[in-house]
Amino acid sequence: MNFEILINFSYIFCAVLFALGLKLMSSPETARRGNFLSAVGMLIAVIMTLLTHGLAYQWIILGVILGTIIGAFTARTVAMTAMPEMVALFNGSGGLASLLVGWSAYHAQQTSPVFTIISILLSILIGGVTFTGSAVAWGKLSGKISAKPLLYTGQQIVNSVLMLGIVLLGLIFSLNPASSYPVFVTIAMLSLILGILVVIPIGGADMPVVISLLNSYSGLAACAAGFVIQNNILIVAGALVGASGIILTQIMCKAMNRSLANVLFSGFGAVQHHSKSGVQGEANPISVQDTYYLLEAARSVVVVPGYGLAVAQAQHAVRELAQILENNGAEVRFAIHPVAGRMPGHMNVLLAEANVPYDQLFEMDDINPVMETVDVAIVIGANDVVNPAAREDESSPIYGMPIIDVDKAGTVIVMKRSMATGFAGVENPLFFKDNTRMLFGDAKASLQGLIAEFKN
């Protein structure tokens, strides 16, 4: 019994370490230590659990070794550009683990109090949705399946019916759990299907929201598993993660000026929108050499990266150019929109990988007020986040979305492959402004061209 108390005390200590770890995440200087403390907390939780009497170690060791090899290998080898799909994968495995914990709890003991039964059902439902939802998100992010929203008529009805079915079966199940194993398995299968169906209608550029939300779900699944086995450390840790995911989801939705419901159900970007004002005109192309002359004379430069930067793997080239411009006496700043990239903070990680110091990275709200003092703004692979239609054109589908006001800079250089519209399918009047120059071609090649010009 004393041992039991010791285990519970150690769980409290773990909870403190998790909270402290998250607190230290509030600054890049302390974040690494925070992550370490959090990992120590996890290790203590695992060791103390293993000390619980009567565990058969041989099976545990098998699972731990397998999981460690797979986890460590993927974590070491993944490219920074592929971070969103990596996080989706880890997320999914956490959700699946919670589902399995719930299942094995039911398998071991089929007559439990109603409260435990409901907790088991929740861990199955949330864990299942997290698992397959993350798997679909992974597929979309890594290009294994089309990132386009997949819509069909009656989609929301199908999802609602499925959800209702799960709730009904859950009711039937909780009335007589002992003799309802088939019902239980059906619920698990339906939860897995639900996870797939709720993520397929969501398009690639809305993935930051989906990943944040799934992150939250994986925490909630752990929470539910905690109620199943009546373990407070699972509840504390799960709740922390659940809260974290919800906050990130809110930030992402706000940065797109859309509600969560709109992101989840509208299939944004599936249809081509036509702005009534019909932005027309001539886009002014510019050569690499002319861009060089512009940049050579610039005193203040702002770089706005978008997902295209990641696609072109151009983060190192952009850093090199920034270095050259700084040596040339210009002030170089990176302006990062909250939804640039495929997950929250994606661009920051890419630039950090390329050795851009984090005090050179600026948030949208900090850079916009000084944009008029900027000589040249370079937009690399970003489109909707710099679209002035969000500010000016009330009929635009992205109207009201906060953007980085690059059009207020002296000159805007837009690096882009072609004149194609962005993810939202919205025309970008920025391209037709008098102070905008289009530098067509692969972003990495253009950047390397500029670097070569400077070195001439």
Next chain:
Amino acid sequence: MTTIFLFFILALSVFLGFELIAKVPSTLHTPLMSGSNAISGITIVGALIAAGTGQTAFGTILGILAVTFATINVVGGYLVTDRMLAMFKKKPSQGQS
């Protein structure tokens, strides 16, 4: 009574989570996500118990699978977060700007 207790813990933890996460700068949102993701791997505690106390073959298999996936989540999550955070650097000296 235990149930009430667990709900108490849940409510306070959610509140604590909101307070802590709101202070994380957007620069660190990706590592925050992968790091908190690793924390959600705490379900490994439940998985260990399931794998170590399984009375039937099927129960044990469920447990082993749970341990494997939870471990992927924990080990992978923490390592990849550490790898990312190691890259965040301040400007070395007084910049020339």
